[in-house]
Amino acid sequence: MKTTMYINNEKFIAGMTMKDHTEPELNNMALHVCIDPEEVLQNRRKLAANLNIDVKDFVCANQTHSANFYKVTLENTGKGAEQLETAVEGTDALYTYESNVLLTSFSADCVPVLFSHEESGLIGAIHSGWQGTVKEITLKLFEHLKQEERCSPENFHVQIGAALSQEKFEVDEDVYLKFKNLGYMEEFMYFNDQTGKYHIDNQLAVKRQCERAGIPAEQIEIDRKCTYKSPDGFSYRQDRKSGRHLSFIMKK
Structure with a gap:
């Protein structure tokens, strides 16, 4: 099973599953886009075994491209792990203080963000x-964690996972204007005269939102693998029926 491990130390483990031609459904991890749910569960169980946990330790959300976030407690363990119907509803970010709970994010071009607070x-x-970037989900969550959870921003470590590259992320003017109107995204966009399209670097846009929340730039890592161009990537832009990567983080 192909997995990119970002962190594996005495405190935290974090990574991102990759497309794998040797696994069922190419290692698709998402129940909401699959041919056979049992094959997805098989992939999840294999990942769990590799991480020395049970699939029932996963917490999954029903992602809706919102700016909503949810604080996970032990009672939420297993939500969405084996059934789509039990997933945390209508949220695109999860956070917790609990140990041995695997927080997850599904993507196929979108930017996954994994973080820990030392x-x-x-x-x-x-x-x-x-x-989510235009709605500033990352910035809003970090502001919430600073104010409500009293987390000092200089103690966050952030890993931005593989996503669609700027070269392959082309949009029309309506999306460009949404980014432009944020007032701090201009340097992450360019216009292609030949195609009449704008190109946006969503990974650097999210990194900027982390920085605006006060997180030091040197504590933000980015996996620049393009999910469209890499043979290990699931890309919705390339294939509307594509599977999904699972990005994950857990406190040991």
């Missing part, structure tokens, strides 16, 4: 497609 032990997973 001081408090808090962890989180964000799904930020272009709509």
Whole structure:
């Protein structure tokens, strides 16, 4: 099973599953876009075994490209892990203080954000497609964690996972204007005269939102693998029926 491991130390484990031609459904991890749910569950169980946990330790959300976030407690363990119907409803970011709970984010071009807070032990997973970035889900969650959870921003460590590259993320003027209107995205966009399209770097846009929340740039890592161009990537732009990566983080 192909998995990119971002963190694996005595405190935290974090990574992102990749497309794998040797696994059922190419290692698709999403129940909401699959041919056979049992094959997806088989993939999830294999990942769980590799992480020395049970699939019932997963917490999954029903992602809706919102700016909503949810604080996970032990009672939420297993939500969406084996059934779509039990997933956390209408949210695109999860965070928790609990140990041995695997927070997840599903993507196929969108930007996954995994983070930990060294001081408090808090962890989180964000799904930020272009709509989530325009709605500032990452910035809003970090502001919430600073104010409500009293997390100092300088103690966050952030991993931005593989996503659609700027070269392949082309949009029309309506989407460009949504980014432009945020007032701090201009340097992450360019116009292609030949195609009449705008190109946006959503990963750097999300990184900027982390920085605006006060997180030091040197504590933000980015996996620049393009989900469209890489043979290990699931890309919705390339294939509307594509499977999904699962980005995950857990406190040990």
